[in-house]
Amino acid sequence: MKLSCLGLSPQSSCYLLEYKNVKILLDCGMEISSILNYLPYSLKTNQFKNNNQQQQHNNDSKKEIPVIFKEINNNLYIDSNDIRYSTILGENLVDFETIDYILISNYQNIYSLPFITEYTKFKGRIYATEPTVQIGKLLLDELYQMNIKQSRLKNYNNNNNNNILQSSEILEKLYNHNMNNNNENFDEILKFSKWKELYNRLDIEKSFEKIISVRFSEIITVVQGFKMVPTSSGFTLGSCNWLIDNEHGDKIVYLSDSSLALSRYPLPMDIESLENPQLLIMTKLNYHPQLQPDEKLNELCSQIGLTCQQGGTSLIPVNSCGIVLDLFEHIAEYLTRLGLFQVPIYFISPVGKSVLAYADLYSEWLNKTKQERSQMPEPPFLHQDIIRRGQFQLIHQIHSNFQPTDGPSIQFVGHPSLRLGDVLQLLSKYSDQSKNSLFLIEPEFDNNRLLSPFQNPPLQCRIHYLPIDPRINFSDANLLISKLSPKNLIIPINYKNYIKNHINENSNILTTITPIQSMEIIKISIKQKFDRAHLDKSIAKYIKLNRIENKLNSIENINICEINGQLSLKDNQFIISSSNYNNNNNNQNNNNNIKLNYIFNNNFSIENLIESLELNGFKNLQISNNNNYLIIKIIHDNEEISIITIYNNENIKIETSKETIRNQLTNLILKFCIHNLS
Amino acid sequence: MFDCGMHMGYNDERRFPDFSYISKTKQFTKVIDCVIITHFHLDHCGALPYFTEMCGYDGPIYMTLPTKAICPILLEDYRKIMVERKGESNFFTPQMIKDCMKKVIPVGLHQTVKVDEELSIKAYYAGHVLGAAMFYAKVGDESVVYTGDYNMTPDRHLGSAWIDQIKPDLLITETTYATTIRDSKRGRERDFLKRVHECVEKGGKVLIPVFALGRVQELCILIDSYWEQMNLSVPIYFSAGLAEKANFYYKLFINWTNQKIKQTFVQRNMFDFKHIKPFQSHLVDAPGPMVLFATPGMLHAGASLEVFKKWAPSELNMVIIPGYCVVGTVGNKLLSNTSGPQMVEIDKKTTLEVKCKVHNLSFSAHADAKGIMQLIKMSSPKNVLLVHGEREKMGFLSQKIIKDFSIPCYYPANGTTVNFNTQKPIPIDISTKLLKRQLVEYSESQEQKLLKQSQNLISEGQETEEELFNFNQSKKLNSPVVSIPMQGIMIQRENHHLKLLDFDEASKELLLKEINLDYNLNLEIINNTVNNNNLSIEYLQKELQKQLPIGFMITRNSQDQTILSIKSIQIQLNTANNILKLQWSHKDDNLSKILIQCLKSLSIVDVK
């Protein structure tokens, strides 16, 4: 079994698993935080123009920084609105044609799928849960819309972008300049990563058509004798972990984004199904393991409350599906409790309406309380109620007639990277007043990198960095590992110092931990001892069982028998049936299965053999002991000689020139053996 | 237990199944591992509260989420009619329905649920009504599919039934329309719309008695989009209460409807009807044309009957009964004579002159004969059992199934038991080591060409050391090997699976010492012309190979060209001493016997 890591970081989760000669791609995420390397377009033409000229002037002598780069606080930024996206690594190395399956864990890890299905020779099957497919498609479409809207804006740097950005030199410059890379494979990564132009709408459409949707606990049977099963991961709508399993205890668990928080909307994580794997691949743990999501949520509420009370606007850049499904209900209820029910909550997203509509449909994928609401029948989420009360409004996009109230309001808007989408317009609108607040709550973006371009002029509004990450944190992960007690554990190298060695209390299994990094291949030997086969009627009726004694336990019945048949594969099962030989003894030419003769020692000893030889007329024996060899020379009447060599009571060799004598001697020996078992 | 239905035609104890067939001592929980309900129709779930709350069954109950949501509403509705209107006692109470439904475990489509260590079940989409499912149940290597009611053609709001080719030992299928090949659905729809349109055009009122859930949603979609298309303004009403709630279920469980509705629901939910409004009782006397959907469907009570009493005397009006009516109901009486005006007894005191037109339109979604055959083909069962149909028609259909599919087909009478012979291959755990060895041996004998293919069969390919980043070491061939020889030792021990092991493994496992018995046989070459002139190692190889079974390759030893080898056997030609030396181990004794026989028949050696 082999695992290769094709993701740049846990964020762009992508692993290639090779098992039983089947190639399975686990997730295909996108390194979305790479777009933080771009300058927000709203800043490009105004605030930084002077700054840029100055810098160019300063650096004239060096001429190292091309026009397209701007340096701010020692970070390089790309000044272009034609954004390129960092997709999975090693695309030119992996032969996608040989990949049999792609398994998706949730909609966050599907952003590179159109690159694979539409731009490579991939022709395997893709599995994802139904909500992952629906919501994923909406989110990719949203990204596409934001991207196209932005790239259509006029920008002076667009024309020469393509050539420059694809050059790995520039990437390297950016990487070296901006990141502390301690990855040993850094050079390899640079070689194999490529930033790409985003796919188009048709690509998304065609790509998603190829996905086969599945439900939790739906078993996908693979011809090579194993099954793949998605199980609930509790992280988001339809999010799953994947179980790869067979009847003989090979069990591989791919654990992606998972959440143990019980008060959240998704169906809770299914832990039981994942227990005792041979291999656990644990990826995508909490980005902010030291923070408690509940505390951050409470702080978010109280800060929103304060902002409202001061008449300010709370701007909350978010992903259009995910934690927002927890927040809308929660915040509306909090505001109502404070008596602020007249403060409107806006959800500004081209796909917001659809996301909320789908969320209400997927009651089977939701927690118990929400499931029960659907049986009343009521929509599982309270969004429609809040909308009816006038507290909540869905806005498709910001346009001239979007006129939020003058008073306090709360605005959820994408994109959380602050590089794309309507958030940029709103940020310029609200950031100059200190009564307003900007809440940074999506965990995958670094606070400093998010904000550092926005410094000239500095943002006047209050900024609250409150990342809410419901994923399993390190201490939960360690507990979970104890509970699951895997034999082998593979974790991204970033987690190496936080995941500890365990001896599981119940099973006494010591977990072997192997960290993996980008572009690394790890081999794990899973010692499978058995495969499942079936004996069919044709052979079963010939079976004659031979009872033998158990040397250790005389009470136990053991029957043995030699099987001579042929193995074939029918309906994904190995079938052992009778070979032609059994049916047609005469026609030996058509049989390719000549019976083997096995012999086991029963009560063979040299004394027994000599006694037996003499009894059977072999009187003239010369016995000599040569080291460990015992040699019996049999001198026949015609003075011919046959020799029996015995070594260690286990290896016997008969040397003679007559087949009849050989036969005779063989039979004498077989008397002391278990043989002819068929 | 598949389904737990109620017979709507009886008003005594016969309406519930005779559970004494299962256990005379009422040990139902012991006998039954689980109850599976396929859909919310009362003939499939109507006896469930009786079984759980009054007979004492306490085990698991499974149904889909929509069925779990809708089933209690229909049960309560029916209970009200039976108890409150008909004065039945000995019927389950509202509390019993609630308690019963609490025990229900919802299952998702295609989700495999492990009921216990042995039994697992899986639901497949059945069409028919919202949330209807077919169920696959498996114990060990034996399996059965029970269809419940299903529908093989998609309609306005539901998709068609679908199942994997799972080859169950038994398929139990409903046969409501066992021998009918029904005319096109479109035709019936057109017919329905034409009648309604004609009636309202002339100023008449159309009454459509319906059950709150099921077909009525399909009719509403049909009529709502027709109104839209024809730009009609005649009001359409839906009797309030339950009906609105019912539509809400469809909105919430839109995942269970068909593809088209699912795809468009964000823009427009098909169940948000544009032209259909809630009915208010004063509207019954309002002048002018209108269309009204009113419950219940059989005109035996409630709103539909009240309206009927007012509208029936006018020949301008029309009643369309889109379903089946139980004997004794007003609906049934109407349908028994649709030809013209008639006197109909509403109850003991009231008789009504019915002048309005009466039509029966079957929209009930069951598979017809063609659909049943399709499902059999789709699932490839080993036996078929027909239920839920008329005996004669089932007999006819079973003949067709036996003829077309060459599989046994049964249609037992109620209360009888059918036994099925399921001859199953015996499961055996085959040692991966043995499997690998046999595959490699076979592949080598096939001159390597199958090696790659056969490696696809075995658990782990022969891994070679690869360079880092070499992702493309082998392109794969996917066609499997047809059959390969398999030889090993089978071990049967108490409380263990059967095992098939390699010889070494078997000796280790059973603590048996293997004896390696080898032979060295020096045979004298016969002096004759053939041998003296032609006996070369090449000749020997060629002649012996001719005699050997296919798959056994004699090879020349690369170091010593005078040696031929096959498996453990070595043949050395020593022309100088006139000796042919044969070496082999006892394992290959049978093969060596063949070789010796060949040598003899070629008159090369004298075998004494």
Ligand SMILES: [Zn+2]
């Ligand atoms: Zn039905």
